Amino acid sequence: MQNSFELFILAALAGIAAAQDSVELCTDTNFAGSCVVAANTRNKCNNVGAAQNDNISSVHLGAGTACRFWVDGNCQGNSIIIRTDAPDLRTLGFNDVISSFTCFPA
Numbered sequence: 001m002q003n004s005f006e007l008f009i010l011a012a013l014a015g016i017a018a019a020q021d022s023v024e025l026c027t028d029t030n031f032a033g034s035c036v037v038a039a040n041t042r043n044k045c046n047n048v049g050a051a052q053n054d055n056i057s058s059v060h061l062g063a064g065t066a067c068r069f070w071v072d073g074n075c076q077g078n079s080i081i082i083r084t085d086a087p088d089l090r091t092l093g094f095n096d097v098i099s100s101f102t103c104f105p106a
C-alpha cells in the first residue's frame, strides 16, 4: 500500500514529464496569434493541425525539451533542430513552413 506522500511524489513526477515533452506552436512571432500546445511529442512524428500548417512563426519549448521540425508532413523534407525558444522563426529561415515535428530531451 502506498502512502499519500509516495502518491504525491508520483503525481509530481508525472506532471514534470508532461511538461518536458510539450511544445507551444504559435502562428505569429513572439508567441502570439493562434497558439497550440502539443503534448506527448516524443518518439513519434507529429503532424501539425490544418490551421497551423505552413503558418507557425514562433516556438516555445517545454522545460528540458528540444524539437526537430520539418517542412513537409510525416517528418519529411528539410528540417531544423530547435534547442532554445524561437520567438521569430524568420531569423532561422523557417517561418510559415513547419508541417511536422518530433521532440526529445534537451
Ligand SMILES: *[C@@H]1O[C@H](CO)[C@@H](O)[C@H](O)[C@H]1NC(C)=O
Residues within 6 Å of the ligand: 027, 028, 033, 034, 050, 051, 052, 055
Ligand atoms: C494562420 O493563422 C492565423 C491566426 O493567427 C489565421 O487567421 C490564418 O487563417 C491562418 N492561415 C492559414 C492559411 O490557415
Ligand SMILES: [Ca+2]
Residues within 6 Å of the ligand: 026, 027, 028, 029, 054, 055, 056, 057, 096
Ligand atoms: Ca505565421
